[in-house]
Amino acid sequence: MASQSQGIQQLLQAEKRAAEKVAEARKRKNRRLKQAKEEAQAEIEQYRLQREKEFKTKEAAALGSHGNSAVEVDRDTAERMGRIQNSYRGNREAVLGELLRRVCDIQPEFHANYRVAG
Template sequence: MASQSQGIQQLLQAEKRAAEKVAEARKRKNRRLKQAKEEAQAEIEQYRLQREKDFKAKEAAALGSHGSSTTEVEKETQEKMTILQNNFQKNREEVLTSLLNLVCDIKPEIHLNYRING
């Protein structure tokens, strides 16, 4: 009976050690998967940056003088905006005065469709 009890104890201890080893193996596996995922993300990011750099270089080569025309258009637009702002500032008072005169100068009149039949 004592030998059976001792054998059971040995089996329980062996089972416990096996469970610990399995748990440790799972932990190692999860750590390795996480590490592999991080490595893959870094590699993907590096590849994306390289492709983006290549694209920018090819785009600059293909467009060539387009960059200068863009700055030229922006410059013209800015000049037109400045002219419009100056015209706005110059004519603002005159327009406001005209609007106020139209709004405040009320001339009461009887409407054409109004009939004075009692």
């Protein structure tokens, strides 16, 4: 009976060691999976940054001419606005004088379609 008891004890200890080894293997597996996931995330982030950089480069190349056009349009608009302002300042007095002259110079006359009844 003692040998049977010892055999059971050894069997239980062996089972316990096997369970510990399985638990340790699972922990190692989980650590490896976590590490692989972190490495994959880092690789994805690096790839995303690289593609974003390429996109910005291509965007700058494509919009470079558009950017120059926008600057040119802005400059042209400012130049035209300047000419309009100068024209306004130069002609304002003459236009106001002519307008006042026409408003104040009243010459009564009959309308072309007016007919005298009778």
